[in-house]
Amino acid sequence: MNLHQFKFVQEAVKRNLNLTETAKALYTSQPGISKAILELEEELGIDIFVRHGKRLKRVTDPGQHVLKSVDVILREVANLKRIGEEFSKQDAGRLSIAATHTQARYVLPEPVAMLRKRFPKVMVSLHQGTPEQVAAMLLDDSADIGLATESLADFDELITLPCYEWQHVVVMPRDHPLAEVERITLEHLAAVPLISYQPAFTGRKRIDQAFAQRRLTPSIVLEAIDSDVIKTYVRSGLGVGIVAEMAMAGEPLQGDLIAKPALHLFGQNTSRVAFRKGAYLRSYVLSFAELLSDRLTRPLIERALSGSGDSYDL
Known part of the structure; x- marks a missing residue:
């Protein structure tokens, strides 16, 4: 059996069992359609149609079940074609990004803008959440690419x-x-009173570990997921803030806040980009990953996705 036979059966029913009209609709010959339907019936071992001579009169009871299956098969074939069309259009579509607030606010604006210039037909959908939520969005296919520091x-x-x-x-x-x-x-x-991130965000674990190793108990008076919120409360005099360095990039050099490096206190943090194993990545997804870091090359990502490695040194 083959798809042509299924299409002939389906179209014949649509054309009120008129094989002449069916042949015209499918740009083929009436004898060819008749032969194909007979071959399908022979293979299935049932009559799909009741005949009067060479003319189809009605659909048999078992033929009704065949038609339901044919409809499902041809509908799924159409779905497959749509999927193929969607994914073959590498310069158009939707890019779904999952990221923590700090990444979305301070890291992503420039690469997203660059992507839009390169792929103007791509719409970007940005989802913010905890690192665990970022992972969950990747796993349930809500996001194509994820970016976070923890987890x-x-x-x-x-x-x-x-x-x-x-x-x-x-x-x-x-x-x-x-x-x-x-x-x-x-x-x-x-x-002094401190203001910093909530425990699941932006390297907070390193901060807690550093104090614990020195057997010190910091006085953290406010926790937030948003660096701008932390800076706002620092300005209000509530305490000293500990934030990611990129959160200070837009502050004026002679502004009301100053930032002092804390590498010697809390060490380095590594933000990671993530994809679901086995995911098909369209061209613009790979291009966006390359925009995030000059170390993220297309061959490297494709090699990691193929199972040939999932890490490398910065």
């Missing part, structure tokens, strides 16, 4: 690649006493 490497179903490294900075008003300290220590920070 992504903990999921076996994901391919994760390091994207870039960054450090925390200590933020304070320009007139704060710590602004005069050249090299801030954990002891300095443990002595």
